Amino acid sequence: MNRAKLEEGIRILHEEIRALKTTRFVENKDFVQHGNTSLYQHCISVAYRSIIIAVKFNLNIDMRSMVRGSLLHDYYLYDWHNKEIRELHGFHHPRIACENATRDFQLNPVEQDIIRKHMFPLTPKPPMHKEGWIICIADKLCSTQETLKMGTSFWKPVEFF
Ligand SMILES: [Fe+2]
Ligand SMILES: [Fe+2]
8 A cells, every 4th residue: 555645645634624623514423323423433434434445546536625525425414313304315415415515615526526426326426536436435335334333443543633
């Protein structure tokens, strides 16, 4: 694995988490995503796992956009476990997350596309960029791991933040 590229990814991840600390992103700490993992932990795990995938396969990507998109991919700001919301949550939350994120932050087109398409194939259109495909995969891997309560190993390296 390219050590320098991995370290760059982790450095960017830390910078972006720090930048989000004074925003509504921290509300994600109050929402459970899957199992006993908070939405805050989930988003950081997805960002971290996306970096690992990109570095492992030596993919030429925009690291900062990928990290920002993954941290905000589930920025829908509600508890999806509510009975009425739950059924259609999978289909609707990418659009809601993107609307919230573009309201609260300045996002480039890559970041917006990542958020809007991260649930593909539940969303009709696939991601337009490599960064979006990576997050689509990382999100499914992390969600499965969390649902099966297989631990949060991908969250651990950054949990001190
Ligand atoms: Fe999601
Ligand atoms: Fe997610």
